Amino acid sequence: MTESRDPLDSLIETLKEPVRLRPDLTRRVMAAIADDPAMATEHKPVRWWRREWTIRVTPVRLLATAAGLAGLVVTGQFLFRPAVKPASSVAGSEASNRLTQFVLVAPEAAAVTLVGDFNDWNVGATPLVRSVGDGVWSVTVPLAPGRYRYAFVVNGTVWRGDPEAPGLEDDFGQPNSVVTIGGA
Amino acid sequence: MTAESDGRLLERVRAGDREAYALLVDRYQDRLGRYAVRMLGNQADAEEALQDTFVRAFRSLANCTRPEGFGAWVFGILVNRCRTYAARRIRADGIIVTNDDAVGRAAVPHSEERDAIRDAIGWALGQLPAEQREAFLLKHVEDLSYDSMEAMTGVRAASLRMRVFRAREELRKLLAETVRD
Numbered sequence: 001m002t003e004s005r006d007p008l009d010s011l012i013e014t015l016k017e018p019v020r021l022r023p024d025l026t027r028r029v030m031a032a033i034a035d036d037p038a039m040a041t042e043h044k045p046v047r048w049w050r051r052e053w054t055i056r057v058t059p060v061r062l063l064a065t066a067a068g069l070a071g072l073v074v075t076g077q078f079l080f081r082p083a084v085k086p087a088s089s090v091a092g093s094e095a096s097n098r099l100t101q102f103v104l105v106a107p108e109a110a111a112v113t114l115v116g117d118f119n120d121w122n123v124g125a126t127p128l129v130r131s132v133g134d135g136v137w138s139v140t141v142p143l144a145p146g147r148y149r150y151a152f153v154v155n156g157t158v159w160r161g162d163p164e165a166p167g168l169e170d171d172f173g174q175p176n177s178v179v180t181i182g183g184a
Numbered sequence: 185m186t187a188e189s190d191g192r193l194l195e196r197v198r199a200g201d202r203e204a205y206a207l208l209v210d211r212y213q214d215r216l217g218r219y220a221v222r223m224l225g226n227q228a229d230a231e232e233a234l235q236d237t238f239v240r241a242f243r244s245l246a247n248c249t250r251p252e253g254f255g256a257w258v259f260g261i262l263v264n265r266c267r268t269y270a271a272r273r274i275r276a277d278g279i280i281v282t283n284d285d286a287v288g289r290a291a292v293p294h295s296e297e298r299d300a301i302r303d304a305i306g307w308a309l310g311q312l313p314a315e316q317r318e319a320f321l322l323k324h325v326e327d328l329s330y331d332s333m334e335a336m337t338g339v340r341a342a343s344l345r346m347r348v349f350r351a352r353e354e355l356r357k358l359l360a361e362t363v364r365d
Contacts, residue, residue: 007359008352011305015325021217022231026209029238030202115338120240121264122257123338125247157340 097142098181102150104128107135109154114139116150123153149176187211191251198245209238212255215326216262222321223266225310233269237262259326260336263318270314308358312351315339319347320355 022028102114114126118141128137152160161177188196188207196204213234220230220237241248241258248257309317318337322328323344330341337344 008355010301011308011355011359012324014302014305015222015309015321016218018214019218019221019230021213021234025213025217025231025235025238026206028235029209029242030206032235032239033202033205033242119247120244120261121338122244122247122260123335124249125244151338153338157334157338159338 097144099140100143100179100181101138101140102128102152104137104152104154104160105135106137106152106154109135109137111155112137113153113156114141114150115153115159117148118143118150123156128152143179143181145181147178147180149178151176189252190254194245194248194251194254197242205242208254208258212258213238215255216259219259219321219326220262220266222309222325223314223318224269225306229269233262233265237265240265256332256336263322263336266318267314304359304362308355308362311358312354316347316351316354319344320351323348 104112106112109130112128112130113123114128115121115123119125126139126141128139130137154160188204190208190211193204193208197208216237217230217234220233221227224230224233237258241261244261248254250257309320312320319333319339322333322336323330328336330344333339333344334341339347
């Protein structure tokens, strides 16, 4: 009697088989970490990020940004506006970083996060804060000079690019925007 | 002896113990490596993406807000690194991925027939658009829920379901072609 097995089951079973990797991967990773100048001080990234997380945009500043965006609001549409403001330098060794404010006018949103090259596109890493009484969401991120792709994620699922910023689609058809931070 | 949890190891890393990070790399490299090899279809690119992932993860450990979820978090970084490497390959070679060596070479050899099946599977997987291959691997090889996939990829669950469905249909068709040939 012929066995009738779904060929996809065989395919999946095969794909689940282990792969052979170079045995020195861990050593190479640890060497790369050790050689990275950014890793010169233990926990520098941790302290750096935690310190920056305490930076919050004041409601007044948010409202000012919202006013600047008011003309861009279109009924029934989310509008996104990254306010790229090299407002001040970060103290200490991050002196070349620029505080970059990303603002989203999204009254309907329950949650908004920022994803981009600067946070490994981690959906949960950089939430925007909603100012009381309006639909303005914002977050300020210290960015080193360079070019970054980014997008907003609304309610954890809907990716939105910024119609006002240079944009492009990623390899998966998701809208991305681009922000360039000037040199020090 | 009970292995230390991811959360405990992360505590040690954050306290300055880099060797604890090496243990995390050891713990996750096989699973992540399998995904990278299947996704990129190229052993060298997969290993580079994997190393890059672990280095970036170390730099961004402060963003891992749920230490016990380190595995899922670092997997999300790998998914994005693979997207970048796949795109780089498109730009460099004008093709999505090659599947000429990774799946067949990486898997444990059993027999000629098994190798032939593996080659066919590798070829079929390489024919899928990258987004379908990604969704298919995460769902059926990594056994992730659609909720987890959504959190990891930033793609809506409904879209992921459609991608998996289309991938399955396409793979059935492609495998049937290899049988006919």
